[in-house]
Amino acid sequence: NNNKDSINYIEPDFINEYNNINDKNNIDIEPRKYINKMTLKGKDKNDKNDKIVSLIQLESGDIATGSYNSQVRIWDIKTGQCILSFHELGNVLCLLEFKPDQLLAGTSENNIGLWYLNEIKKKTKYDNHPPDSVFNFLNHTLYVNCLVKYNDKWFASASNDTTIIMWDYFKREQVFELQSNKSILSLIKLNDGKLCSGGEDLTIKIWDVNNRTCIKTLLGHEKWIRCLCQLSDGTLLSGGDDENIKIWTNYDFDCIGTLSGHNHAVRTICQIDNKYFASGSFDNRIIIWDIQDMKYCSELKGHSSNVICIIKLKDNRLCSCSTDGTVKIWE
Numbered sequence: 323n324n325n326k327d328s329i330n331y332i333e334p335d336f337i338n339e340y341n342n343i344n345d346k347n348n349i350d351i352e353p354r355k356y357i358n359k360m361t362l363k364g365k366d367k368n369d370k371n372d373k374i375v376s377l378i379q380l381e382s383g384d385i386a387t388g389s390y391n392s393q394v395r396i397w398d399i400k401t402g403q404c405i406l407s408f409h410e411l412g413n414v415l416c417l418l419e420f421k422p423d424q425l426l427a428g429t430s431e432n433n434i435g436l437w438y439l440n441e442i443k444k445k446t447k448y449d450n451h452p453p454d455s456v457f458n459f460l461n462h463t464l465y466v467n468c469l470v471k472y473n474d475k476w477f478a479s480a481s482n483d484t485t486i487i488m489w490d491y492f493k494r495e496q497v498f499e500l501q502s503n504k505s506i507l508s509l510i511k512l513n514d515g516k517l518c519s520g521g522e523d524l525t526i527k528i529w530d531v532n533n534r535t536c537i538k539t540l541l542g543h544e545k546w547i548r549c550l551c552q553l554s555d556g557t558l559l560s561g562g563d564d565e566n567i568k569i570w571t572n573y574d575f576d577c578i579g580t581l582s583g584h585n586h587a588v589r590t591i592c593q594i595d596n597k598y599f600a601s602g603s604f605d606n607r608i609i610i611w612d613i614q615d616m617k618y619c620s621e622l623k624g625h626s627s628n629v630i631c632i633i634k635l636k637d638n639r640l641c642s643c644s645t646d647g648t649v650k651i652w653e
Contacts, residue, residue: 355620356610356622356640356652356653357652357653358622358624358650358651358652359639359651359652359653360399360402360650360651361402361624361648361649361650361651362397362399362402362404362648362649362650362651363647363648363649364389364393364395364404364647369391369647371389371390371391372389372390372391372393372647373389373390373391373627373644373645373646373647374387374388374389374630374643374644374645374647374648374649375388375389375390375413375414375415375630375631375643375645376388376414376415376416376417376427376630376631376643377417377630377631377633377641377642377643377649378417378418378419378633379633379635379636379641380396380419380422380423380425380439381419381422381423382422382423383399383636384396384397384398384399384405385397385399385635385641385649386417386419386425387417387643387649388410388413388414388415388416388417388427389413389414389647390413390414390645392409392410392411392412392413392414392429393407393408393409393410393414394407394408394409394410394414394417394425394427394437395407396439397649399635399641399651406439406442406443406446408437408442408446410427410429410433410435410437410455411429411431411433411435412429412430412431412433413429413430413465414427414428414429415428415429415430415465415466415467416428416466416467416468416469417469418469418470418471418477420471420477420491423438423439423440424436424437424438424439425437425438425439426459426469426477427455428466428467428468428469428479429465429466430465430466432460432462432463432464432465432466432481432483433458433459433460433462433466434458434459434460434462434466434469434479434489435455435457435458436455436456436457436458436459437455437456438456441453441456457494459479459489459494461487461496461499462479462481462483462485462487463481463483464481464482464483464505465481465482465483465505466479466480466481467480467481467482467505467506467507467508467509468480468506468507468508468509470509470510470511470517471511472488472511472517472531475490475491475492476488476489476490476491476497477489477491478509478511478517479509480506480507480508480509480519480521481505481506482505482506483505484501484502484503484504484505484506485499485500485501485502485506486499486500486502486506486509486517486519486529487499487500488500488531498534500517500529500534500536502519502521502523502527502536503523503525504521504522504523505521505522506519506520506521506522507520507521507522507546507547507548508520508521508547508548508549508550508560509550510550510551510552512528512552512558513552513556515531516528516529516530516531516537517529517531518550518552518558519550520543520547520548520549520550520560520562521546521547522546524541524543524544524545524546524547525539525540525541525543525547526539526540526542526543526547526550526558526560526570526575527539527540528540528575538575540560540570540575540577542560542568542577542580543560543562543564543566543568544564545562545563545564545587546562546563546587547560547561547562548561548562548563548587548588548589548590549561549562549588549589549590549591550591551591551592551593551599553593553599553613554593554596555572556572556573557569557570557571557572557613558570558571558572558575559591559599560591561587561588561589561590561591561601561603562587562588563587565582565584565585565586565587565588565603566580566581566582566584566588567580567581567582567588567591567601567611568580568581569581569616579616581611581616581617581618583601583609583611583618583621584601584603584605584607584609585603585605586603586604586605586628587603587604588601588602588603589602589603589604589628589629589630589631590602590629590630590631590632590642591632592632592633592634592640593613593634594610594634594640595638596613597612597613597614598610598611598612598613598619599611599613600622600632600640601632602629602630602631602632602642603628603629604628604629606623606625606626606627606628606629606644606646607621607622607623607625607629608621608622608623608625608629608632608640608642608652609621609622610622622640622642622652624650625642625644625646625648625650626644626646627644627645627646628644628645628646629642629643629644630643630644630645631643635651639651639652639653640652640653
């Protein structure tokens with residue numbers, strides 16, 4: 323994933339000022355002050371491979387995490403306790419709950435494993451050996467980095483093998499494949515139903531699922547693109563190894579600005595509400611940004627290693643995971 327020989331790296335000029343995209347006479351909006359209220363940590367504190375690299379909230383309200391040590395855990399966020407754990411082959415790089423209690427896990431073993439959580443709970447109630455995965459989606463040939471639910475029948479996966487595969491969840495088969503140039507590191511579904519990907523080729527691609535073609539390619543980042551987020555107003559945000567967040571207009575996707583505040587790769591972006599979004603980085607920090615004026619507001623410190631994912635919980639708290647082996651809940 324970090325093989326710099328596979329790409330022409332260009333060191334960008336560092337941007338010292340935050341671009342104020344919409345000058346509102348510099349009206350200051352007081353950002354919500356988040357405090358780390360709970361830290362979740364696995365039992366084996368000496369396991370150096372227990373680096374949490376995937377995080378989602380389940381329909382039940384619990385959260386699921388995946389780690390480099392092959393472990394998937396389900397956590398009760400009210401008590402902070404791990405209530406279920408099982409192993410998948412390889413690093414668990416991404417998670418998706420397609421239906422309630424039906425969890426997909428994408429791994430470094432090129433696999434997407436399907437697990438029925440209720441069945442695991444029943445079995446582990448009587449013995450300490452969870453059942454194997456129900457099914458494995460196996461058409462990828464390299465790491466599976468992203469999983470996205472497309473509709474009630476299909477989900478999409480993106481991989482280092484340069485492809486996006488659309489799967490029929492119920493038929494357990496591939497529907498079609500989209501081909502990119504290099505490894506795909508980020509994938510989201512846009513508000514209008516198109517797919518959007520970013521990766522090692524330094525481009526963001528917009529894919530028309532109906533025609534199964536790339537209809538637009540966005541240029542601007544100078545290193546790998548690690549994360550994408552579409553805000554509720556349609557604005558697209560992207561972050562990457564060039565340490566910057568790019569802002570792209572809705573529909574036309576013209577780049578209208580760059581936010582600089584992190585001093586390492588931007589790995590995750592999450593909208594908080596209509597006023598703020600958060601970004602997490604390999605610099606161990608979470609930065610809160612003002613959406614209206616597109617400017618730096620504040621930052622959250624607490625993780626001691628790379629911040630890999632930030633999500634907004636149903637109760638409006640923030641939740642983040644890190645390669646320091648912890649999940650932190652901020653409120």
